[in-house]
Amino acid sequence: MSRHHDDWTHGEPRLVLGVCDDCENRWYLPRDHCPRCGSGRSSSRQSSGDGLCVAVTRSHVTGEVGGAPLSLALVQLDEGPVVMGRVRDELVPGDRARVEFVPDGTGTALVPSFSRRALT
Amino acid sequence: MAVSAFLTGVGLTPFGRLPGRDSQDWQCAAAQIALDDAGLDPLRIGAVIAGYSTVSGHLMPANVVAERLGVRPEVAFGMSVGGATGLAMVAQAASLVASATAEHVLVVAGENRASGQSSTTSTKILAQVGHAHYEVPLGGTVPAYYALLASRYLWSHGLDDAALAPLPVQMREHAVATVGAHFRQPITVADVLSSRPVAEPLRLLDCCPVSDGGAAFVVSRAPTSERSLSIVGVGQGHRHQHLSALDPEDTGAARAAGAALRQAGLDLAEVDVFGIYDSFSITVAMIMEELGLAPPGRAGAYARAGAFQADGRHPLNTHGGLLSYGHSGVAGGMAHLAEVAGQLRGERGAAQVSDCEVGYVHADGGVLSAHVGVVLRKGSQP
Structure with missing residues (x-):
C-alpha cells in the first residue's frame, strides 16, 4: 500500500x-x-501530532502556477518519525509544534500543518 | 589488485542555455567526443547504457542513440537513478566489461533541459522524487526538500544563513577558468546572500542552474591508449527514497564511498582530487562532511579557507561543479568524472592539481537518496 x-x-x-x-x-x-x-x-x-520542529523553509518556487510562496516544515514527532507539513504562523527549528489539518495543499485535501500557536 | 575496467574515452560538451539541439543531439555530440577520445569506431562498442532525459522522455534511450551513432550492441538499456544515474551507469559498465559481456561500453546522457523545457515543468517533474501522497501534495519541490535539509543543518550546528555561501563562491571561482562552463562571472559571499530567495534558507546562487548539454564515457576491458585510466573501485548506498525517511547521520554517502575505496584498496587520505555532487550548497556540504572531508558543520568554513582550491587540502570540483559548470540532468553528475579524468591525465592546464594520481567522484540522486562513488587511478597497467 x-x-x-x-x-x-x-x-x-x-x-x-x-x-x-x-x-x-x-x-x-x-x-x-x-x-x-x-x-x-x-x-x-x-500519532499525537506533537513534536519538535527540526527544519523550516519558505519556498518561492512550486510546480503549480501561482502556488508560491509557501512554507514547509519537518517535525520529529514525539513517537520518533519525521513528518513533512505546511506551516501556520511563525515556526522555527527548535520550537515545539503541534499538527492541525487545513486546506492549504495543492489539491482539495486537508493537509498536516504545524503551528507553535496551537500549543497554547 | 587486478584492474578489470578502464575509462578509455571521455566526452563532455559545453553546458549552458544553448538552444538548437534536442536531447539526442546532445547525447550523440558527447558520445562522438568520447569515441574519438578512446580512438574507437562505433562498431566496436558492445554495450550502450543511456541516462533518461526529462525533456524527450523516450522509453528506449540507449537504442535511439545506438541507431543514430551506427552502434549495434549486444546489450543496450536505459537507466534512471536521478542525479546518481551517470555514475551508476559507469558502475554498471565496469561490471559488464569485468564479466566480459562487452569489450567496450558506451555510457551517455544529455538533454536540452534549459532551452527545451519551462522552469515550471522542470520543477514539477523533479518534485516527483518526493512522496506522491505525503510530500508532493504539500507543495514540495526539489529546492524545498534541500532547503529543509539546509534549515536542519544550520540549526543543528548553530550556524547562520551565511555559513554555506563560500561553497558556491568556490565553485564559481573554479568555473571562471573553465571553458564551457554555464556561468563564468566571479561572485562573492555578498552576492550569494543578496541573490533572490528560492526556498529559504537557499538563495538563487545556492542552487545549480538548469542547463543544456551532454556527457559520455567509454569504459573498456583493456586500455586503448596511455591516456586510459583505471576504474579501481565502485560503491553504492541506497538507504531511503524520501526526505521524510532520510537519516541525516547516514544518508548512504559514506557507505558508497567506503565500499568504493575498499574495493580500490585505498584510503580517503590517498585521494588527490574530488568530484562531489553539488546540486545545492547544502548537498556538497552534507556529502563532504559525511565522507569525513570536513568536520560537521564546517564545509563552508573549509571552502572559505581555500581547502577546496586546486592547490588546497581537498581539490574539489575544479571545473565549477553543478553550481557553475551547470546541470544538464544526468550529464551534470558525469561532468565531475570528466573533470577528475582530465586532472588524472594531467591535462587541466592552469587548473591542474599537482601530483594527481587518485580521484574520487560521488553523485547523489533524489534527496540524498541514491549514492554512487567511483575511484579512478592514473595509469592503465592491468
Whole structure:
C-alpha cells in the first residue's frame, strides 16, 4: 500500500504511524516491511501530532502556477518519525509544534500543518 | 589488485542555455567526443547504457542513440537513478566489461533541459522524487526538500544563513577558468546572500542552474591508449527514497564511498582530487562532511579557507561543479568524472592539481537518496 488507509491522505484529519509488531520500530511513510528488522508484520497507530520542529523553509518556487510562496516544515514527532507539513504562523527549528489539518495543499485535501500557536 | 575496467574515452560538451539541439543531439555530440577520445569506431562498442532525459522522455534511450551513432550492441538499456544515474551507469559498465559481456561500453546522457523545457515543468517533474501522497501534495519541490535539509543543518550546528555561501563562491571561482562552463562571472559571499530567495534558507546562487548539454564515457576491458585510466573501485548506498525517511547521520554517502575505496584498496587520505555532487550548497556540504572531508558543520568554513582550491587540502570540483559548470540532468553528475579524468591525465592546464594520481567522484540522486562513488587511478597497467 502506498497510503495508510485511515489518515489525512484519505480525508481523515490524523497522522498515522506504522509500528513493527516484532521490534516496535515506528515509521511514517507506508512500508510493507520494517526497515530495521525486516518483519512483514506491522500495525498502525494514530500519532499525537506533537513534536519538535527540526527544519523550516519558505519556498518561492512550486510546480503549480501561482502556488508560491509557501512554507514547509519537518517535525520529529514525539513517537520518533519525521513528518513533512505546511506551516501556520511563525515556526522555527527548535520550537515545539503541534499538527492541525487545513486546506492549504495543492489539491482539495486537508493537509498536516504545524503551528507553535496551537500549543497554547 | 587486478584492474578489470578502464575509462578509455571521455566526452563532455559545453553546458549552458544553448538552444538548437534536442536531447539526442546532445547525447550523440558527447558520445562522438568520447569515441574519438578512446580512438574507437562505433562498431566496436558492445554495450550502450543511456541516462533518461526529462525533456524527450523516450522509453528506449540507449537504442535511439545506438541507431543514430551506427552502434549495434549486444546489450543496450536505459537507466534512471536521478542525479546518481551517470555514475551508476559507469558502475554498471565496469561490471559488464569485468564479466566480459562487452569489450567496450558506451555510457551517455544529455538533454536540452534549459532551452527545451519551462522552469515550471522542470520543477514539477523533479518534485516527483518526493512522496506522491505525503510530500508532493504539500507543495514540495526539489529546492524545498534541500532547503529543509539546509534549515536542519544550520540549526543543528548553530550556524547562520551565511555559513554555506563560500561553497558556491568556490565553485564559481573554479568555473571562471573553465571553458564551457554555464556561468563564468566571479561572485562573492555578498552576492550569494543578496541573490533572490528560492526556498529559504537557499538563495538563487545556492542552487545549480538548469542547463543544456551532454556527457559520455567509454569504459573498456583493456586500455586503448596511455591516456586510459583505471576504474579501481565502485560503491553504492541506497538507504531511503524520501526526505521524510532520510537519516541525516547516514544518508548512504559514506557507505558508497567506503565500499568504493575498499574495493580500490585505498584510503580517503590517498585521494588527490574530488568530484562531489553539488546540486545545492547544502548537498556538497552534507556529502563532504559525511565522507569525513570536513568536520560537521564546517564545509563552508573549509571552502572559505581555500581547502577546496586546486592547490588546497581537498581539490574539489575544479571545473565549477553543478553550481557553475551547470546541470544538464544526468550529464551534470558525469561532468565531475570528466573533470577528475582530465586532472588524472594531467591535462587541466592552469587548473591542474599537482601530483594527481587518485580521484574520487560521488553523485547523489533524489534527496540524498541514491549514492554512487567511483575511484579512478592514473595509469592503465592491468
